[in-house]
Amino acid sequence: MRRVYITGIGQTPVREHWDRSARDLAASSILQALEQAGIDKADAIYVGNALSGELTGQEQLAALIADFAGLTGTEAIRVEAAGASGGAAVRLGYLAVASGVHDTVLVTGVEKMSDLSGPAVEEALATSTDEEYEAIHGLSIAASHALLMRRYMYDYDLERRDFAHFSVNSHRNAVNNEYAMFRRPITVEAFEKARLVADPISLLDSAPVADGAATIVLCSDKAAGKRANSSVEITGSALATDAVALHDRPNPLFLRAVQESAHKAYAQAGVTPKQIDIFEPHDAFAILAALSLEASGLAPEGEGVRLAMEGEIALEGRIPICTMGGQKARGYPVGAAGVYQIVELAQQLRGDAGANQVDARVGMTQSIGGTGATAVTHILRSP
């Protein structure tokens, strides 16, 4: 396997972009990334997108985006794994370069969600659950996580307010990220008083649906040339799955796919959890961030929330997470989220994270589909 470098990144602000389409957002991030990488084409484009068919009536999105970005003809494939779509696209891009199939690959994550009403979006998001056993009975994606959170609170004797620290951290970090959607801090008190979405999950505990696109350029050693010395390297990549329905898992509070993908990635990168300096988890809901910390071996089982309560996830803590705002405050354009995570981690590892800069050499991202049925872990190393 060859070494794989991130030689360019691009992103659009995460917003309700009422005046922009998916292809427009995607192309904008692609052009930025190409320019930064100093190239004008790529061997292939992998597009992570979760809900373009449901939300905008557009499939075959990869060909559409390639054409609109001026790359007509390029091998272009869309990858879907619900909330893990972006991470899955990064994984395929990584494999294509690492294996020697391609020298230069673009990975774009994009989602356009603002055109539909709230209930329509909620219904689309529920497609990441098991439709025949969960969604059909009305179990929304927020409700799925509410079940997990309620059980966690019961098992570990916690209250709803104890989860606030994840959102407080994400919002604090988003203040300095110009691409973030919600650039204002929130308090534990505001979290406590927030309107409930699906008890015990509240508005301030739910990542907001939004529009956005992010792109990375992946290059082999050869294609990167001298840029390799100044580029972030992907040193670990793994994807694992689990049963989609919560009732099909032996212990719903333990994310097996996260554990497996994280451990494979650690092994490949030759690091232990202790060596992870910074972590971008899939914090669509606080409970998912907590469970991810645990299954990844960054916190003991039942201690994920405590890690947040003790301030260890803050920029100055032991394991900073959601350093640019995470899904919660940067915003959550579903299929794009996994690529935003890589972009943000690359910013950190290159020393381009501005006021939120963390001292980090090794970082990890994790992209999750549904309540944990797909998990993609990537480990990156600073230049």
Place this chain on the structure above:
Amino acid sequence: MRRVYITGIGQTPVREHWDRSARDLAASSILQALEQAGIDKADAIYVGNALSGELTGQEQLAALIADFAGLTGTEAIRVEAAGASGGAAVRLGYLAVASGVHDTVLVTGVEKMSDLSGPAVEEALATSTDEEYEAIHGLSIAASHALLMRRYMYDYDLERRDFAHFSVNSHRNAVNNEYAMFRRPITVEAFEKARLVADPISLLDSAPVADGAATIVLCSDKAAGKRANSSVEITGSALATDAVALHDRPNPLFLRAVQESAHKAYAQAGVTPKQIDIFEPHDAFAILAALSLEASGLAPEGEGVRLAMEGEIALEGRIPICTMGGQKARGYPVGAAGVYQIVELAQQLRGDAGANQVDARVGMTQSIGGTGATAVTHILRSP
């Protein structure tokens, strides 16, 4: 790049399976393929599926299928490229094995279409056009091809009945394929009298939507072991794209993505069009089969239909196509179609095609999205 063998195939009959879900169909084809390959697990599963979100409200289908097939935890990713979804999944599976990333990969194509009404399916199928410039104005997928066919008839002075020979050939070949949906011959006269769907495209010129799943097992030389000697090999694989909207192409009657993917595949396999003994094109509509023959270099421009009129596409012809019924008569479960093509070509190249057996050493499949925005070509060689 390592050599890649197809060591197992599986398929369900293509039908309206009112009593079976996508996961059920997929698992059934997976278990057949695994048994034939003599293995009980794989390193990864790539799932080709076009419309599961729109038609059944189920995304994250790859994890769902892996779990239901008893392969919980396995790396599983869904790939979408409209009608080319199956072919795109085969391409990623091929790359994963050829590159040395994985030793054994399952590629499954599946589509479950019977649960919705005709108009709902038609709307879902239109997502493969350019939504903002084509579908939104009411251009269905049949109507898109009607435009192409009308123009072709005008340019080359042909009548509607001249296109009949594609459907006649496909229906004739489906008679002997127990997995095919329409196992009855049709005549040129019946084609002429058939009810119009979108003038000049008629019911007997349109591939029927249907349910079905097909799976192949791809193995490296090492993993195939002694089976390599009796297994079909994939010797060429390429995917290319084009503008999605017809009006964005310089010549809508020339399928650039088909040409590019075919020529890359020829080059990789080290063959010329003349050496292709058998071809499984994307014959969702006769016009698409004709244009594919031309862009692939198997017929001069404007001669694709004549090739059919002269009987050269029949089992005993110069270049037999749709030998097991094609999309037209085997049936067209959209995202599964590209994998069915590989399964059927493998049957031919192994000598397992029964009454439809053709004398062939080198064969080609082509999976197309929309009116040609994505094209995936594979070249296979007999053991």
